[in-house]
Amino acid sequence: MAGLTINGVTKTFGDFDAVKDVSIEVKDGEFLAVLGPSGCGKTTLLRLVAGFENVTSGDIRIGNEIVSTAQGCVPPEKRRVGIVFQNYALWPHMTVAENIGYSLKVAKVDAETRKRRVDDAMALVDLKGFGDRRPANLSGGQRQRVALARCLVAAPSLVLFDEPLANLDVHLRASMEDEFAAFHKRTGTTIVYITHDQAEAMALADRIAVMDNGRLAQLAAPRELYREPANEMVASFISEGMVIPAQVLSPAESGHLKVSVLGQEVVVRCRDGEKPRHEAKVCCRAPDISAAAPGEPGIDGTIRRAVHKGGVARIEFAPDADPTVTLHFEQPDPSPFEAGAKARVRIASGWLIPGGASA
Numbered sequence: 001m002a003g004l005t006i007n008g009v010t011k012t013f014g015d016f017d018a019v020k021d022v023s024i025e026v027k028d029g030e031f032l033a034v035l036g037p038s039g040c041g042k043t044t045l046l047r048l049v050a051g052f053e054n055v056t057s058g059d060i061r062i063g064n065e066i067v068s069t070a071q072g073c074v075p076p077e078k079r080r081v082g083i084v085f086q087n088y089a090l091w092p093h094m095t096v097a098e099n100i101g102y103s104l105k106v107a108k109v110d111a112e113t114r115k116r117r118v119d120d121a122m123a124l125v126d127l128k129g130f131g132d133r134r135p136a137n138l139s140g141g142q143r144q145r146v147a148l149a150r151c152l153v154a155a156p157s158l159v160l161f162d163e164p165l166a167n168l169d170v171h172l173r174a175s176m177e178d179e180f181a182a183f184h185k186r187t188g189t190t191i192v193y194i195t196h197d198q199a200e201a202m203a204l205a206d207r208i209a210v211m212d213n214g215r216l217a218q219l220a221a222p223r224e225l226y227r228e229p230a231n232e233m234v235a236s237f238i239s240e241g242m243v244i245p246a247q248v249l250s251p252a253e254s255g256h257l258k259v260s261v262l263g264q265e266v267v268v269r270c271r272d273g274e275k276p277r278h279e280a281k282v283c284c285r286a287p288d289i290s291a292a293a294p295g296e297p298g299i300d301g302t303i304r305r306a307v308h309k310g311g312v313a314r315i316e317f318a319p320d321a322d323p324t325v326t327l328h329f330e331q332p333d334p335s336p337f338e339a340g341a342k343a344r345v346r347i348a349s350g351w352l353i354p355g356g357a358s359a
């Protein structure tokens with residue numbers, strides 16, 4: 001296996017930058033997810049790494065080898081990059097073992113070596129004993145595992161997954177997530193996993209690269225993305241974060257400072273060096289918000305919606321101080337909150353989104 005270095009890469013189509021100055025270092029054996037909304041440049045980045053497109057500027061290295069620069073590009077078949085696509089397209093007339101070994105046959109690898117490598121690849125994805133079956137007689141998850149074995153049989157340096165679970169139903173997705181995680185743990189394969197599904201990325205990846213309009217918005221571990229988003233896009237994109245205008249009242253001390261949010265003073269987490277300023281934004285998550293107890297500082301407003309979800313209700317709340325903001329939180333069901341009622345809520349914590357001029 002090998003690491004991957006994407007260094008200041010831009011890809012331009014006509015006058016449109018699909019990928020803009022992206023730098024990512026994937027360590028040997030790391031599981032990196034690339035996450036972002038439709039059109040943010042995920043697939044273009046994957047195609048650049050695979051060698052289907054060439055960079056406009058910057059360079060890409062796999063292990064120690066430079067595979068892409070604006071001047072030239074190692075062709076896809078010489079990169080030893082395995083790809084597992086959403087549409088796994090197995091040959092229906094071939095058995096599982098024949099599907100997996102097809103590329104070795106084309107490369108004229110002798111029958112004995114081929115059998116050994118196919119058996120090894122099947123063992124890696126837990127498909128021992130399935131070699132003689134046809135794809136039609138497999139479940140969707142098993143077919144996806146054949147596609148993974150087909151790519152592993154070529155002993156790739158790294159494996160790219162392009163939304164591999166997008167075609168599967170919800171239950172199968174969950175079990176395949178477990179299988180991919182177990183596969184990664186067992187084999188230490190370097191994986192770059194493209195998805196627009198953040199739950200999938202959070203569940204699987206060591207680190208997540210969040211893309212926004214071709215740029216890298218943040219590269220961090222899942223917990224850090226959730227707790228310490230680098231900007232408003234990441235704050236709102238990950239787990240429906242609420243981005244709320246605030247005023248910073250005190251300088252940062254031990255990673256915290258005091259802000260005024262919708263009229264309530266709250267101590268929030270922050271980066272070191274933050275100073276008092278008028279125009280700031282705070283990211284709150286649903287667990288940061290609850291109903292205020294009588295006499296407690298809080299925020300007055302109106303319940304906009306109460307959606308009962310069996311066991312819990314999702315409450316949407318419009319603060320009087322700024323009705324353009326919607327706060328949402330969960331309450332055990334049956335909840336006393338109903339749409340149209342006046343209420344008072346409390347923000348217990350949050351994260352000061354970095355940036356902005358000091359006051």
Ligand SMILES: Nc1ncnc2c1ncn2[C@@H]1O[C@H](COP(=O)(O)OP(=O)(O)OP(=O)(O)O)[C@@H](O)[C@H]1O
Pocket residue numbers: 013016017018036037038039040041042043044045196
């Ligand atoms: N060959 C091309 N020529 C022109 N524009 C392109 C080309 N390939 C991609 N783009 C544009 O680049 C942008 C990024 O596309 P890309 O497919 O990488 O996004 P994505 O994040 O993978 O989206 P999705 O999740 O919908 O697949 C889009 O605006 C797309 O229209």
